[in-house]
Amino acid sequence: MVFLLSWTTPASSLDLKISLHNDQMVQSVIFTVVDGYYRVSAEGMKAVNCSPGDSWYILRGDDGLYTRDHRGQWSLFKEIHFEAPDESSIFSLKPGEPLLESREYKGGLEVGVSLESLSLINEINMETYIMGVSEIEGGPNSPLEYYKVQAILCRTFAIKNIERHAEEGFNLCDGVHCQAYKGRNLWNEDVEIGCEVTSGLVLVDEDSVLINPVYHSNSGGETQGAEKVWLKEEAYLQPVLDPFSVGLRNSTWERNMQVRDWIYYLLSYNIVFPEDADTSALGMKQKHRKDYYRVLEDSIAVSSIREDFNYRSDFFDILVDGDMIRIKGRGYGHGVGLSQEGAVEMAGRRYHYTAILNYYYHQVFILPYFDLKLLFSH
Numbered sequence: 001m002v003f004l005l006s007w008t009t010p011a012s013s014l015d016l017k018i019s020l021h022n023d024q025m026v027q028s029v030i031f032t033v034v035d036g037y038y039r040v041s042a043e044g045m046k047a048v049n050c051s052p053g054d055s056w057y058i059l060r061g062d063d064g065l066y067t068r069d070h071r072g073q074w075s076l077f078k079e080i081h082f083e084a085p086d087e088s089s090i091f092s093l094k095p096g097e098p099l100l101e102s103r104e105y106k107g108g109l110e111v112g113v114s115l116e117s118l119s120l121i122n123e124i125n126m127e128t129y130i131m132g133v134s135e136i137e138g139g140p141n142s143p144l145e146y147y148k149v150q151a152i153l154c155r156t157f158a159i160k161n162i163e164r165h166a167e168e169g170f171n172l173c174d175g176v177h178c179q180a181y182k183g184r185n186l187w188n189e190d191v192e193i194g195c196e197v198t199s200g201l202v203l204v205d206e207d208s209v210l211i212n213p214v215y216h217s218n219s220g221g222e223t224q225g226a227e228k229v230w231l232k233e234e235a236y237l238q239p240v241l242d243p244f245s246v247g248l249r250n251s252t253w254e255r256n257m258q259v260r261d262w263i264y265y266l267l268s269y270n271i272v273f274p275e276d277a278d279t280s281a282l283g284m285k286q287k288h289r290k291d292y293y294r295v296l297e298d299s300i301a302v303s304s305i306r307e308d309f310n311y312r313s314d315f316f317d318i319l320v321d322g323d324m325i326r327i328k329g330r331g332y333g334h335g336v337g338l339s340q341e342g343a344v345e346m347a348g349r350r351y352h353y354t355a356i357l358n359y360y361y362h363q364v365f366i367l368p369y370f371d372l373k374l375l376f377s378h
């Protein structure tokens with residue numbers, strides 16, 4: 001069951017530090033004010049205000065940051081801070097080395113020097129960050145009800161992992177290591193509404209502990225328990241039959257190979273398939289998800305086969321068709337937790353977001369984060 005308790009306190013007072021272009025070893029950037037204004041400050045410099053169109057060029061050097069300000073004046077700083085008066089100010093950031101696309105962000109920016117690159121830290125309100133993440137993680141054309149689901153998942157992840165990069169001086173990175181974040185939500189108003197309607201809400205388990213809100217692209221018709229993938233069981237990550245994920249874009253996949261190549265592959269697991277044996281013994285059906293592929297007296301974990309061949313999922317049948325092996329797969333991803341395509345399908349069929357979360361996560365509760373904090377502070 002999912003219980004929706006009263007929620008009145010928005011998570012508006014929670015601010016995050018997100019490391020931008022965290023995986024790209026950026027050496028130089030151009031910061032430009034797009035909307036509102038920014039107060040720019042650095043050690044040894046009188047703070048100045050910058051307006052839309054004003055740009056700063058920042059280059060990482062051996063002894064600090066070489067900056068050319070909006071008036072063309074060069075300086076050397078250890079750190080530089082672009083402070084936004086509120087969430088309405090927008091800046092763009094264009095890395096020059098390596099040359100990357102320009103992205104727009106809300107909130108402030110702290111620039112410093114880290115070991116091998118610039119340190120680019122976006123200081124941003126939690127809910128504004130969730131809007132940006134939901135757009136990337138939730139895809140561009142999903143139903144509004146799905147964006148509510150996505151916002152709760154992304155918010156739960158963010159708060160659960162808020163200390164993940166604490167030693168590096170920020171909360172989360174903008175790569176897939178944490179959650180993909182490419183700046184402010186640009187295209188879809190439903191993303192913003194989905195975040196606003198669920199503002200501050202997170203998913204917790206029976207002990208009021210934030211869950212690890214894992215999801216994948218498509219379950220293929222049946223999800224699997226967390227222990228199948230990560231060896232540790234979680235009460236809220238149990239297998240569920242998932243007809244909503246059938247007949248969609250990533251529901252099925254197929255790969256083929258020669259029988260002799262398959263037999264050769266089995267040798268890598270020390271499985272010797274006799275030349276005179278009936279090759280139909282190489283087949284496997286997974287009506288429901290199995291742990292192992294059994295061949296003669298031996299077996300291989302289906303997850304290992306998936307890994308070896310980089311299959312989309314470990315939910316596949318093996319059919320022997322003459323001298324060919326046909327791998328007929330279902331789903332895309334690890335299959336644990338929520339199936340995104342299944343959840344989008346449910347949203348399209350007018351299921352409420354609480355029902356969707358309730359369907360994929362076992363015995364979870366939706367709570368406002370700030371109530372949760374109060375719960376534990378007493």
Ligand SMILES: [Zn+2]
Nearest residue numbers: 172173177178
């Ligand atoms: Zn990270």
